[in-house]
Amino acid sequence: MKHIIPKTLAALRVLFGLVLYGWVREAPVGRVKRWVLRALSRKALRPVAMGAGASRSYTLQPPSSFVVASPAFVGMAPVITEGRFPEVRAHLVEDAVVSPYASGVVQGERLLVPDIILKNRHRHSTDGGNLYWLGQRNCVGRIIRQETVAEGLLIGGAGAFNWYHFVMECLPKAYLARGLPEEMKDWPLLVPEECIRVAGFEHALKLFSGDRPVRPVPRGAAVQVGRAVTFDEVNYGPFNLYKGSWPAPDDYCQHDDTLRQYISVLRAGLLGSELRPKPVRRIFLVRPATRRNYNQDALVEIASRYGFEPHAPEKLPLADQAALFADAEMVIGASGAAWVGMAFCATGTRMLSWLPREYSGFCCYSTLAHLLGHRMQFVRAIPDRLLKDTADAFDHSYRLDEGDFEAALQYMIDGK
The missing domain is CATH 3.40.50.360 (Flavodoxin domain)
Structure with a gap:
């Protein structure tokens, strides 16, 4: 009995914390909410576009067309959606807290996120990599102890632990890093820890990392970066959708030119040119x-x-x-x-x-x-x-x- 009571109390504290956290995530921002968030090692964040918080941005690819094809069930033709994808940029962000398991970064009381994620937050639920939670109305950040590095290129995004998300959404950013200014050539790549634990991740990264140092960041951890470089998404689809919504062609888009170039390099690196x-x-x-x-x-x-x-x-x-x-x-x-x-x-x-x-x-x-x-x-x-x-x-x-x-x-x- 003496062991059961402490365990029960601990479980109740966890449950109470989850319920309380669920309430403050949805509640209007106010003094009480801010106090409760601090008690839970959280803070309210104001989401803004990545470019708005950057000290400088670099254009890496011009605009491109894109084609989205819906699944073609046997005997049927796909629904084709065409559009224009904007230019792809890298952003220099100062004093940012980052995780390679999220596309957004925390800068003070703001969450800087790629434009496309901000535009779709009413419908798409992203993964903040245990660094933040971005909802339809509110945004909450986690206050965690971080290591500090002077510079780094963020190679990651929602679901970076998954093979598809890593290869088709995150790794193209390492390809784009080749177009950054010469003074950034020695800045390390901040990557998910799978890049040192899983052979396939490690091999794929080496095809694009070149001579840059690689710094893995564990899931649940974060790094304070004096000068961080983030990249626009080049292959976008919803990580999840809110209850009652199901995937639709309008949820998807990609920079076709960048993806073709990236896949060509990936193929050559593994299959050769013969x-x-x-x-x-x-x-x-x-x-x-x-x-x-x-x-x-x-x-x-x-x-x-x-x-x-x-x-x-x-x-x-x-x-x-x-x-x-x-x-x-x-x-x-x-x-x-x-x-x-x-x-x-x-x-x-x-x-x-x-x-x-x-x-x-x-x-x-x-x-x-x-x-x-x-x-x-x-x-x-x-x-x-x-x-x-x-x-x-x-x-x-x-x-x-x-x-x-x-x-x-x-x-x-x-x-x-």
């Missing part, structure tokens, strides 16, 4: 049974009758992953980070994936496939329960109708 044999392999991207489980074994068995081999790319060295995709004429797999590998596929590779009805406007992988000239189609996934929001969909289990899957497979093989 011509490769005509792709002939058929691969099925399998995933571990940790979340978003589905009837994978049954689908692998069906696909094997058509010559598809199961592969888990994340278990291979990065160069071997690239070669696997480069040798594939067809790729099948669940929606997920393994589809980064399409960057190494030959133009025109045929692909098949699946999504639930609520994700008919989820344009992340379909747009990347369109940018690279691939032929990607989708079938319907059937969730095992009603989906409440995008955060719920992140973990849900589902199944595919095996007859529909095989029909879609034959449709792809026939080249339709």
